[in-house]
Amino acid sequence: MATVSMTVNGKAVTADIDSRTLLVQFIRENQLLTGTHVGCDTSQCGACVVHIDGKAVKSCTTLALQCQGANVVTIEGIAAADGTLHPMQEAFREHHGLQCGFCTPGMIMSAIDIVNRKGNDLDEHTIREELEGNICRCTGYHNIVRAVDAGAKAMAGSAKPMKHAAE
Amino acid sequence: MYAFTYHRPDTVRQAAGLVARKEDAKVLAGGQTLLPTMKQRLASPGNLVDLGSVAEMKGIERKGRTIVIGAMTTHADVAGSPLVQEAIPGLAALAGNIGDPHVRNRGTIGGSIANNDPAADYPAACLAMGATIITNKRKIAADAFFQGMFDTALDEGEIVTRVAFPIPGKAAYAKFPNPASRYALVGVCVAKRGSEVRVAVTGAGASGVFRWPEAEAALSKRFSSKSLEGMAAKAAGLNTDIHADAEYRAHLIGVMARRAVDAAVGK
Ligand SMILES: Cc1cc2nc3c(=O)[nH]c(=O)nc-3n(C[C@H](O)[C@H](O)[C@H](O)COP(=O)(O)OP(=O)(O)OC[C@H]3O[C@@H](n4cnc5c(N)ncnc54)[C@H](O)[C@@H]3O)c2cc1C
Ligand code: FES
Numbered sequence A: 001m002a003t004v005s006m007t008v009n010g011k012a013v014t015a016d017i018d019s020r021t022l023l024v025q026f027i028r029e030n031q032l033l034t035g036t037h038v039g040c041d042t043s044q045c046g047a048c049v050v051h052i053d054g055k056a057v058k059s060c061t062t063l064a065l066q067c068q069g070a071n072v073v074t075i076e077g078i079a080a081a082d083g084t085l086h087p088m089q090e091a092f093r094e095h096h097g098l099q100c101g102f103c104t105p106g107m108i109m110s111a112i113d114i115v116n117r118k119g120n121d122l123d124e125h126t127i128r129e130e131l132e133g134n135i136c137r138c139t140g141y142h143n144i145v146r147a148v149d150a151g152a153k154a155m156a157g158s159a160k161p162m163k164h165a166a167e
Numbered sequence B: 001m002y003a004f005t006y007h008r009p010d011t012v013r014q015a016a017g018l019v020a021r022k023e024d025a026k027v028l029a030g031g032q033t034l035l036p037t038m039k040q041r042l043a044s045p046g047n048l049v050d051l052g053s054v055a056e057m058k059g060i061e062r063k064g065r066t067i068v069i070g071a072m073t074t075h076a077d078v079a080g081s082p083l084v085q086e087a088i089p090g091l092a093a094l095a096g097n098i099g100d101p102h103v104r105n106r107g108t109i110g111g112s113i114a115n116n117d118p119a120a121d122y123p124a125a126c127l128a129m130g131a132t133i134i135t136n137k138r139k140i141a142a143d144a145f146f147q148g149m150f151d152t153a154l155d156e157g158e159i160v161t162r163v164a165f166p167i168p169g170k171a172a173y174a175k176f177p178n179p180a181s182r183y184a185l186v187g188v189c190v191a192k193r194g195s196e197v198r199v200a201v202t203g204a205g206a207s208g209v210f211r212w213p214e215a216e217a218a219l220s221k222r223f224s225s226k227s228l229e230g231m232a233a234k235a236a237g238l239n240t241d242i243h244a245d246a247e248y249r250a251h252l253i254g255v256m257a258r259r260a261v262d263a264a265v266g267k
């Protein structure tokens, strides 16, 4: 056993865990935040993407212990304090950027990371290249790409601060 | 994953000490290769020494005509570095094309070259640009460092701390990615420094990254993709697998080499 402390969606948490605990297990099973999904568990699909210190990573390929002292934000942490969806979440809803929804948390966390790095005006090619690490088995990606484009633009105009912004 | 004891040293010295002292110890860098391997139980270190807090292993600096990159620098940081973009744009572009954004946010240059995956990108850049791999014990020329599939000149417990790239006059990397994994089916890096031209090939060789002397000779006469027209590598010693056979890889080496030269001269 080992002790780990980190911030998850703005809340300081400390826990005794098995060293083997993956960040995604810590989030889902210890913090009971089940919005972050495990699709492949082999670093391919991106369903498990969260932000560590503002950067998108695959939480199935990170040990919880590696996040000692880090600021972790999951899909549960991005809506505004009053419950208003984050502009990227809203864009996925508006543009029907999902079918079963399994890949969606990872898609949205990746999409916000893309905007943080590449700005609000994204072309389709950039969006598709940047979604390389996120696999969707349902949609065929067209609506996801549209949602990311619209969400990126909406993020430029959004005044509402995120509840637990790490960015 | 089998159980292990986790350590998080702050200095290279402490890390090297832990690796030497603890039984069955392995260093953990970005974990993008090691953690999946441990999940599959193909690796089961008893002690895991996380280099994530070793500040002296991070960062990029320019020292005269050399770019020195700390082993714990992520692919994203190399890709986004103004220093690298200015001095060796081909290297920044290579780093920006490894895997996907999430892998680039964690995977490191030290982990990539220590692992020496036969389809990894950085080994081709190190070999073509004549990089020097600096460890906690010594300096190793890239020509001597990469010794075959997943095999390097590193001793047991030796830690890569930095990689030094002499700034080439012209250099670029072209990769034909496996459409599923994004690893190189074939990747070719060309570099010209003074009158010396070096061409390194990854993804294709049965024993990892290698140089292509015929192309180097042709490009030394004239550094233009025209010098490589119609040239393909020899298929002997190349990989055949479900993705491509040796003949196709030999052909792709010629195509990627020409693309890399065109990119290097700014075409
Ligand atoms: C989905 C996916 C796609 C990928 N695509 C590509 C690709 O297109 N091209 C490519 O080149 N790579 C690719 N990779 C691999 C990626 O670049 C890895 O990050 C890299 O190979 C290993 O680096 P790491 O920092 O994650 O090392 P780790 O996984 O932490 O370590 C790898 C090995 O190196 C050892 N090691 C690590 N650091 C050091 C050091 N400083 N000194 C001595 N030994 C050390 C470890 O003990 C371990 O044995 C991909 C990986 C994934 C998961
Ligand atoms: S569950 Fe992490 S990448 Fe698929």
Ligand code: FES
Pocket (backbone or CB within 6 Å): A097, A098, A099, A100, A101, A102, A103, A104, A135, A136, A137, A138, A139
């Ligand atoms: S909506 Fe079903 S996997 Fe993407």
